[in-house]
Amino acid sequence: xxxxxxxENEVLNTLTxxxxxxxxxxxxxxxxxxxxxxxxxxxxxxxxxxxxxMAVTVMDRVAGEFASDLLALLNEPGDPAERLRKTGERxxxxxxxxxxxxxxxxxxxxxxxxxxxxRAKAALEFWIDSFARFAEDxxxxxRVLAMARAQDAxxxxxxxxxxxxxxxxxxxxxxxxxxxPERLMRPGx
Amino acid sequence: xxxxxxxENEVLNTLTxxxxxxxxxxxxxxxxxxxxxxxxxxxxxxxxxxxxxMAVTVMDRVAGEFASDLLALLNEPGDPAERLRKTGERxxxxxxxxxxxxxxxxxxxxxxxxxxxxRAKAALEFWIDSFARFAEDxxxxxRVLAMARAQDAxxxxxxxxxxxxxxxxxxxxxxxxxxxPERLMRPGx
DNA sequence: GTCTATAGCTTGATAGAC
DNA sequence: GTCTATCAAGCTATAGAC
Numbered sequence: 006x007x008x009x010x011x012x013e014n015e016v017l018n019t020l021t022x023x024x025x026x027x028x029x030x031x032x033x034x035x036x037x038x039x040x041x042x043x044x045x046x047x048x049x050x051x052x053x054x055x056x057x058x059m060a061v062t063v064m065d066r067v068a069g070e071f072a073s074d075l076l077a078l079l080n081e082p083g084d085p086a087e088r089l090r091k092t093g094e095r096x097x098x099x100x101x102x103x104x105x106x107x108x109x110x111x112x113x114x115x116x117x118x119x120x121x122x123x124r125a126k127a128a129l130e131f132w133i134d135s136f137a138r139f140a141e142d143x144x145x146x147x148r149v150l151a152m153a154r155a156q157d158a159x160x161x162x163x164x165x166x167x168x169x170x171x172x173x174x175x176x177x178x179x180x181x182x183x184x185x186p187e188r189l190m191r192p193g194x
Numbered sequence: 195x196x197x198x199x200x201x202e203n204e205v206l207n208t209l210t211x212x213x214x215x216x217x218x219x220x221x222x223x224x225x226x227x228x229x230x231x232x233x234x235x236x237x238x239x240x241x242x243x244x245x246x247x248m249a250v251t252v253m254d255r256v257a258g259e260f261a262s263d264l265l266a267l268l269n270e271p272g273d274p275a276e277r278l279r280k281t282g283e284r285x286x287x288x289x290x291x292x293x294x295x296x297x298x299x300x301x302x303x304x305x306x307x308x309x310x311x312x313r314a315k316a317a318l319e320f321w322i323d324s325f326a327r328f329a330e331d332x333x334x335x336x337r338v339l340a341m342a343r344a345q346d347a348x349x350x351x352x353x354x355x356x357x358x359x360x361x362x363x364x365x366x367x368x369x370x371x372x373x374x375p376e377r378l379m380r381p382g383x
Numbered sequence: 384g385t386c387t388a389t390a391g392c393t394t395g396a397t398a399g400a401c
Numbered sequence: 402g403t404c405t406a407t408c409a410a411g412c413t414a415t416a417g418a419c
Contacts, residue, residue: 030219160366164353177349
């Protein structure tokens with residue numbers, strides 16, 4: 006052929022959905038075949054490193070999008086409160102109001118892939134750092150407090166996603182988003 | 195023989211550790227064999243339902259212990275603040291100060307086991323209800339607010355455990371424990 | 384109650400034709 | 402770039418001896 010049956014983006018979107026909701030071990034190649042419409046050999050043609058390369062590629066892409074589409078907003082000029090509101094809105098959308106799981110959680114159970122593990126850790130820390138920098142610069146919080154507030158904000162979001170997945174209740178996740186201004190801008194003790 | 199090589203409790207403790215940190219799909223029988231010191235056939239003699247029965251048994255036992263050793267404390271007589279402090283202390287111990295993962299998170303990725311899923315959901319809701327009842331009875335909070343506060347408290351704990359697993363930072367989890375009095379007893383708006 | 388041995392399927396991964 | 406066909410290794414699960 007020489008012609009792609011599905012675009013790189015289509016395949017990666019499918020892979021992202023699978024890894025998000027089944028984790029690394031739960032995302033078998035047969036599942037991937039069904040979901041992508043590609044046979045094993047075709048998948049290995051695109052990802053020579055096999056399943057691990059798929060996971061790493063997905064992590065990198067999602068982390069990149071997360072940083073540029075949603076965390077970058079925090080550093081732009083303009084009213085801080087408005088930027089944070091917009092960030093919350095995109096967070097809600099990114100996680101499907103809580104219906105979509107977080108790769109940082111579901112993709113890090115497998116201990117056998119240091120590559121995935123390291124990327125998840127880096128992405129999580131960049132997320133927290135972005136929140137902390139915002140709390141410092143726009144919220145006027147001292148550095149140490151800003152970090153703690155940022156950690157707790159991300160923690161609330163991740164916890165909300167766990168509750169949502171296990172019990173189907175999306176309220177805690179949505180409240181975690183609504184609490185962002187309180188967490189990152191309220192003057193601190 | 196007719197004699198147990200390892201006690202039921204020993205085996206279940208090992209299984210609990212495995213499921214906690216590898217999830218359902220990540221906990222293979224070969225891993226279980228190595229960790230328990232029992233061969234496949236012996237495991238199937240003890241758990242006729244195979245791996246799923248192991249997971250369900252682990253969930254039931256851990257949820258039972260969690261309820262009786264740690265949530266029951268909230269309903270006992272005596273100073274509420276002191277009871278909550280003690281509960282927090284046991285929570286910290288239960289999760290190894292954040293080093294140990296939560297089964298409700300790591301065991302619920304596998305969609306193929308409704309039995310495990312249902313038990314996790316029930317356990318999570320009982321946990322939240324216990325917190326809410328405490329906030330209502332001892333904190334004097336109105337029912338709806340008590341529920342929201344309880345959800346957010348559990349969410350903070352679960353999120354802290356995710357952060358801890360991914361980045362190794364246990365501070366958010368420990369702060370989530372320290373924040374329990376503030377969350378469940380502070381008079382609310 | 385534990386063991387050896389094995390069944391049968393699924394896994395991740397390749398080779399080679401088109 | 403996708404396909405069919407195939408691989409060894411891994412998996413869950415079972416049979417039967419002791």
